[in-house]
Amino acid sequence: MGWFGKRGSSRPVEEPPSRDAVPVSAPAKPAPKPHDPLREQVESAGLPPEILDAARGECDRLESVDPASPEYAISLNFLEVILSLPWNNVTRDNLDINRAEQVLGARHHGLRKVKDRVLEFLAVKSLCARRNPRILLVDDELIARENLTIVFEADGFEVEAVGNGLEAVAAMEREPANIVVSDLKMEGMDGMELLQVLRKRWPDTKVIMITGYATVKTAVDAMRQGADQYLGKPVNLTKLRSLVAELWEQSLRAQHLRGFVLCFTGPPGMGKTSIGRAIAEALGRKFMRLSLAGLRDEAELRGHRRTYVGAMPGRIIQGIRKAGTRNPVIMLDEVDKAVQDFQGDATAVLLEMLDAEQNHAFVDHYLGLPFDLSNVLFICTANGVERLPAPLRDRLEVIEFPSYTPAEKRSIATQYLIPDLLRQHGLDDRLVSVPEETAGALIAGYTREAGLRGLRQQVASLCRKLAKLVLAEDLGAVTVDVPMLHELLGAPPFASTPAQTRPKVGLATSLVWTDNGGEIIFVEAARMQGSKQLILTGSLGEVLRESAQTALSYCRSHADLFGIDPDFYAVSDIHVHIPAGAVPKEGPSAGVAITIALLSLLTGRPVRQDVASTGELSLLGEVLSVGGVREKLMAARAAGITVVVLPKGCEGMVRSVEDEVLEGLDIRFVSTMEEAAGVALCDAATPDRSA
Template identity: 65%
Template sequence: MKWFRKKNAEESPSEPKSPSEKKEQVELKDPVIENLHKRIEEAYLPDQILPVARDEYERLLKTEKSSPEFAIGQNYLEFILSLPWNSTTKDDLDLTRAKEVLDARHYGLSPVKERILEFLAVKSLHSRQQAKILLADDEVIARENLSIIFEQDGFAVRAVANGIEAVAAMENDPADILVTDLKMDGMDGLQLLQEVRRRWPDTGVIMLTGYATVKSAVTAMMKGADQYLGKPVNLTKLRDYVMELLTKNQRIQHLRGPVLCFSGPPGTGKTSIGKAIAEAMGRKFFRLSLAGLRDEAELRGHRRTYVGAMAGRILQGIEKAGVRNPVIMLDEMDKVIQDFKGDATSVLLEILDPEQNSSFVDNYLGLPFDLSGVLFIATANMVERLPAPLRDRMEEIEFSSYTLSEKQQIATRFLIPEQLRQHGLSPKDFDLLPEAVRSLIVDYTREAGLRGLEKQVASLCRKLARKTLADGEGAGVLTVEAADIKEIMGTTPHFNTAAKTEPKVGLATGLVWTENGGEILFVEAVKMNGNKQLILTGSLGEVLRESAQTSLSFLRSNAERFNLAPDFFEASDIHVHLPAGAVTKEGPSAGITIAIAILSMLTDRPVRPDVAFSGEISLLGEVLPVAGVREKVMAAARAGIKTVILPKQCDYAVRSIEPEVLENIEIRLVERLDEVVELALI
């Protein structure tokens, strides 16, 4: 039905029009306005959105085209019509294809790929389940007729005669939708409704009755019924109600799945894995960088009362994607700025909460938009920087550092051929031997990911391009050996920290984890005449300072056990230093390293140079667990360490490390500092 004003059919054609009526006729003939009206009626807008669009259209008709309000209203209507209220893409949940896509895009990352395939497998099983309807009615004909109708619609239907049988059927296999009569013997519809709401709250309930009254309808709805219909049943309405409740039920089941958060060092493939997931599922993808985000209006939009107001970046991205179930990657989430000027993470709490994002309200739109179909994937280098409530809404998937062999395979298969092509060279004309690639990785990169390696490969290709022009094309295949790398690339840009070759008193080797992976760190301790001061230098954080205090207190309280003079600290100062003072150091993993360095200095027993430590110490001498074990062991292997001493409680983390990483490393697990002393001091 046309709902805008039209000329009265009984009105005489020759009757003169008032100026306002003439103006309205002109406006109605405006093609822009007519097109907006047509689009509103053909857009199949949701029930709660359509009246708002019509009201805005009516307001637009009464507004002068030259007025700023006309442009604001027109832009608002255009935005409503541009949003994909009903447009979705069907998920491709073929696990074999998904595995092929992930393997083709990335080498390694086996634990990450496995978790993603598990995620897709759960979605695939949910999509294959046949919707189940339970019919409870004491009339045989009503049960049979409704059973035939719903079975033809593709539902799995069970029919029972009363509430008692319905409860038994629900206990055996809970249904998605319950359609029940109000008046039944044994247990009536209201009693059944209360039992279902208590035990199966997610099941949708539609109440039917031949004695429909306002009072009975209100009572049923107050006790938890989702819909109420009188008999004889309007089958069209019943089907619509069933589909509405089924969609809601499936959304609730779907939302129980996690929001994935990829964490790990830069350059490990977090963003590109997100793209691969979207490709494997056949969904649209867009990336939203949160780095430096301060204003929550960037995500939620500005109210239309402001000049130049626009929607937030979430709805803008969905508008560009053209579907309401894309994959949205919230990149660099740990770089969101949180200060007195604003905190955008409060909006993320709503966006990532399954209980809230089904009715997300953008300030500009002012209407609820369902984000429950969106697959959100967050990335962060340090999840510890995220607020605890935000971390609680996500499942963390850790991206570990690449091993040397993985980097070598990735460089050989992907990076080198691609960079050669980008620099106008043919991969057939160059042969980089494995030793040359290994030298490029070990001597010219110092990272957990691949970005630095890609830059060095690009630098090598530029130098090879120049050499090709200098030598002349057609000179045959150029073989690059390990010795040629240093000649071509020049001086190594990094100073690689290596293990000491000779044992020294008061010098212990610790293992630390940074944003760029694992590293080794030396701890030095000396004693001098003084007045009982513990001097700590090396740009240490508060936790490291407390670790040093704890180590010294344990040694003082157990002086006899370690053959120390009881008054060794009475007229002395002890200085503990961690070199590279320009780099801030923090974390609870250097306790036993500091204790061993101090004990070595006090007993004049040197520390084995091929041993490295990681673990915290308690006041009772217990060795406490630490994180980042894999990266620390890899750092020890690069530095030439032969033995790594770790807390006993890190046993599970050690067992999950690839055999390749542990190939030349001996892992010793300890529970007390006494065990560390026996292994470390000569």
């Protein structure tokens, strides 16, 4: 059956009406009122059909409302919002991976894994965009196939045309098509039979059915069988091309917007926001940042209904309106700090916004009309994802920002931060120079953080003092050495905790993770005459207290293994203390170190002070894996530790750590407490051995 009318058919081919012909039964359209520029804007704005109908209805309502009434202003504002939204404006993506890599490298030093993940994300989009859409035309009339092939090839489709359903199935087996346009009546296998096969074997393929015997029944049957669209003959080419373009856009959305939304997580000052800005720059898209910190009301994002006085669209629609394009990069900053309390959860609206299955028809309360957010690239940032609701967390692909190493901080300070801040304070490298040694002293003594925010503040403080000094004393070129740094900024407020110099009984070193990165802590154990009391001090949290109780139970239950008097606890009190009592401490990472301190105390064997450990202890003596390994290893290097005891389960984490962090460390992987004690405890006869 041909798509433009069947030759020899009893059904006459419709002739196009003459230009002068006027239908008798159809009333003429009312001409638009003269001097009605608002309605003219609505008609010429190219709005989608559903939006255009709503705007026309609002124009009709506006004509019947007194201009002095409040409803007139509400309707007028509503129309202005509709007309100002970028319903059809899309920024073309620049998917040059090499350029994106250059942009990310120029904006950020380090963060290799984060950059690689972002480039992988862009590479997938690039490959999906390069693929030509494939369309399969199925009709038993050669002239119809040839004509439609010319039309769709001109539209950029890769076209294959076949004569019946059997040939169509064979073509799909060779290479599946994105869209199938099929006639209904054909020899061999008709369109309905072909539709059933397509829905069973290729469910994601879009199907348009066309027939010259268009009735309500055939249309209903075709849609029930799974057709996406249904057209009668003679075919309106403009409508057919529009339907194919719409189905291809839906297919694209299903292909490469089905993934997770990126969520950058890490300590403050790591560059999460600026990485998002660099992604927008690399893609050539507009960038918009929304801070969700302290957000209480979902209406802030979804908008207020027009029944309220002063109603307005939500921040998402406002941002898209300001960007002027419907595919910007929107960064939802501080997602974990949105308020969740008994009055409601402001993050609940994000479930619809970020879900690729729903956000193509996002409804703002003010508009009351669907707006397609599927082309928006959403990026979330958070200091930690633990506070996020589980349904929201499932929609996010979390990318962790690791702490900067001291070497990376020195490079960033000398190459970026210091030159930039000198310029901002009216100085340059001809007046002031800050050697790398001074930058290292500034980082080690005046900052304690995983990121760079505090470092930037200290460098800015140094620049202000240098500006005053240069201006007041009319100095020439100034080189800031370490003594001058201390003179300008005062005594360093922070000092790294060094490892102990000689083995001691009852003193073990543990590696822990904090918000500021890795640190070492000392675990002290003492025994005194008493009555079976375990005393825990040092602002220990509940988990850490349980680790100490587990360690003591392990020592008592394995007394024979280590040569400990089985009745040692009957007439003794055990005191475990972790110094820096004003600082709260929590977590399971010190379980192994507490046990080592207790074993040293009870056996009299000193603990090697060049050894530090981390790991959770089970009651049966198994050493369980913990997190934050990279930061802990950095802390061990900074403190002068040479041997690190890690759980066997952390071996994979260590393989992904940079060589710079591992340099000079002897890492011992253990599975049991007995193995850990064998590394950390000295022989009582030779307490000063170093191996």
